Amino acid sequence: MHILIVEDEVGIIQFLQQGLEEEGYNVSCATDGGMGFELIQKNHFDLILLDWMLPKMSGLELCTAIRKKDNTTPIIFLTAKDTVQETIEGLKAGANDYIKKPFSFEELVERIKIHFRNQTDIQLLSLGSIEINLTKHLVTVSNREVFLTQREFELLSYLVRNKGKVCTRNQIIEDVWDIHFDYDTGVIDVFINAIRKKLNLKIEEDYIKTIRGVGYIAND
Structure with missing residues (x-):
C-alpha cells in the first residue's frame, strides 16, 4: 500500500515515514500543498495523510482540489485545528478522517488499517x-x-x-x-x-x- 504524507514539518515527516515504512507501507512525502498536488496527479496513492496548514496550498484547498479531480483516495487530516466548525470544513472538503496533533502513532496506524479495510467494499x-x-x-x-x-x-x-x-x-x-x-x-x-x-x-x-x-x- 502506497501512502502520501503532505506535511511541512520535517521532524513529523521523518517520524511518520520511518514508522509507516516499518509497518510495511510504501511512503512518499511532500512538504507543501503544491508539491502534494503534483505528486497526486502523477501517481496512485492508497491513502493520503494531510496537514491543514501548508505552504503554497493549504490542506483544505488541496483536499478540495483532489476531490474535484474525482479522486476518491482516502484522506486523513493531521492537524492542531480541532473546533467543531473546522472539523466540519475538513469533512465537507472531502476528508475521510481527522486526527488532532499531537497524536498517538499507534492510533494513526489503526485508523489507516480501518480505511484500508473499508476499501474492500470497492474492489x-x-x-x-x-x-x-x-x-x-x-x-x-x-x-x-x-x-x-x-x-x-x-x-x-x-x-x-x-x-x-x-x-x-x-x-x-x-x-x-x-x-x-x-x-x-x-x-x-x-x-x-x-x-x-x-x-x-x-x-x-x-x-x-x-x-x-x-x-x-x-x-x-
Whole structure:
C-alpha cells in the first residue's frame, strides 16, 4: 500500500515515514500543498495523510482540489485545528478522517488499517471488457476467466487504477516492484507482453497503449 504524507514539518515527516515504512507501507512525502498536488496527479496513492496548514496550498484547498479531480483516495487530516466548525470544513472538503496533533502513532496506524479495510467494499476495477476483482484476485475478459501471476495481476491493476494517466517505467518499477534504485525497466515490457497475450484482446480492444520511451497508459 502506497501512502502520501503532505506535511511541512520535517521532524513529523521523518517520524511518520520511518514508522509507516516499518509497518510495511510504501511512503512518499511532500512538504507543501503544491508539491502534494503534483505528486497526486502523477501517481496512485492508497491513502493520503494531510496537514491543514501548508505552504503554497493549504490542506483544505488541496483536499478540495483532489476531490474535484474525482479522486476518491482516502484522506486523513493531521492537524492542531480541532473546533467543531473546522472539523466540519475538513469533512465537507472531502476528508475521510481527522486526527488532532499531537497524536498517538499507534492510533494513526489503526485508523489507516480501518480505511484500508473499508476499501474492500470497492474492489472491482474495469477497463473496457476487462474486469478485475481485487478481493478474489480474479481477472475476466468478457466473462472469460484469465489466470495472471501475482506480478502480472499487480501490474494490470496498477495501470487500471491510473486509467487515463501515463505511467512511466520508473513509476511502475517504484510502485509495483517497490524498487527505488536504478533497475532495468525492460522487465516491465516482458510482463506487459505476457498480460496482453493472456488477455487475448482484439486489435480494437488494445486498452493498454505503449508510450514509446516513456511507459504505458490504460484507456477504455
